[in-house]
Amino acid sequence: MLVNWIQSRYRPRIEAQAQTRPTHPAAAAGRRRLLFGLDPRLFAIGLAGGVLSGLLGVGGGIVMVPLLVLWAGYAQRDAHAMSLGAIIPISLASVLTYGVAGKVHPVDALLLAAGSIVGARIGAGALTRIEERPLKLVFGLFLAAVAIVMLVRS
Amino acid sequence: MNGVVLIVALLAFGVLTGGAAGLLGVGGGTLMVPFLTLAVGMSQHAAEATSLLVVLPTAIVASFFLQRKSVGDLKLALRIGVLGAVGGVLGALLALALPGHVLKLVFALFLGLVAVRLLRDSLLVR
Numbered sequence: 001m002l003v004n005w006i007q008s009r010y011r012p013r014i015e016a017q018a019q020t021r022p023t024h025p026a027a028a029a030g031r032r033r034l035l036f037g038l039d040p041r042l043f044a045i046g047l048a049g050g051v052l053s054g055l056l057g058v059g060g061g062i063v064m065v066p067l068l069v070l071w072a073g074y075a076q077r078d079a080h081a082m083s084l085g086a087i088i089p090i091s092l093a094s095v096l097t098y099g100v101a102g103k104v105h106p107v108d109a110l111l112l113a114a115g116s117i118v119g120a121r122i123g124a125g126a127l128t129r130i131e132e133r134p135l136k137l138v139f140g141l142f143l144a145a146v147a148i149v150m151l152v153r154s
Numbered sequence: 155m156n157g158v159v160l161i162v163a164l165l166a167f168g169v170l171t172g173g174a175a176g177l178l179g180v181g182g183g184t185l186m187v188p189f190l191t192l193a194v195g196m197s198q199h200a201a202e203a204t205s206l207l208v209v210l211p212t213a214i215v216a217s218f219f220l221q222r223k224s225v226g227d228l229k230l231a232l233r234i235g236v237l238g239a240v241g242g243v244l245g246a247l248l249a250l251a252l253p254g255h256v257l258k259l260v261f262a263l264f265l266g267l268v269a270v271r272l273l274r275d276s277l278l279v280r
Contacts, residue, residue, distance in 0.1 A: 036233065037233060038237070042230070045234065046233075046235065046238045046241065048241065049238045050238035050239060050242040051241040051242070051248065052245060053238070053242055053245060054243065054244065054245020054247075055248050058183075058184060059182075060181070060242070061178070061179050061180030061181055062184065064234075064238070066268040070268065070271070077226075080178065080179025081217070081225045081228075082227065082234065084176070084180075084226075084231070085217045085221075085227075085230075085232055085235060086231045086238055087180075087181045087209065088210070088214055088217060088235055089232060089238065090235050091209045093242060093243075094206050094242065097243075098203060103199060103203055104204050104207055105196060105200055108164055108204055109204045109208055112165075112168040112171070113211050114165060114168060115165040115166060115168020115169040115170075115171075116172030116175070116182065117168075117211055117212065117215050118168075119169040119170060119172020119173035119174075119175070120172040120173070120175060120176040120211075120213075120215040120216040120219070122169075123173035123177040123216065124216040124219040124220050126177050127176060127179070127225070128220070130177070133275075134276065136272045136273075136276035137273065137276040139178055139272060140269045140270075140273040141269070141273070142180075143266075143268055144270075146184060147262045147263070148262075150258055150259075150262035153258070154258040154259050154262065
């Protein structure tokens, strides 16, 4: 498929990037795994991401990505990957508590999910290739847009 | 919207949301909820519940893809997420007791500051 072809073209570059990719300071500084097998900062970020998303009705990713980058010292690309992984248990819990009780429109959800699974591969593929700076730019613009919408609404 | 147009619109918007989610490291609910309320005409409650069902497979597909490319650390991320799920329950309970508008204002300002910082980092520093 097209996606595979594009990925095969970029693979050497991904591997080169993977070697030079900065590891995060907490991992480099030795394994301080105190709370729940996690570095205290990551523990706080997980909890804060959940609390703020429950409190404000925004996704956990919008909270966790900035904290992972600015506080825990992750590279932008890794922060995005970590955030996506953390969203799995968070959204699973939400689906079980809120989604099942809520008025889900199953056909709409199925169609959106079918499209979004394809899109997720494309987007994640782009994430492995994009440079750090344009990624910061795109995410910064996204946050600015979310902030403006929130301000206007409140 | 009539049937066929709606089906195509949902599929297309799904691809768009999934792509943005995979690149931005978010679930995509931020984009989907306004679309479902404004374009499809769902209630806020139904839109949130429906978008949750889409966020889960999106995050799974993107995470496993990134795990294969060894970007990030999925095991660690899942553990952070379990804490996040616990935090989410606390947050939902707190939301009942705290003034929502003030919190949203403060949080929007926080996001604005982070956005300025990221834009500065990507555009100005060297």
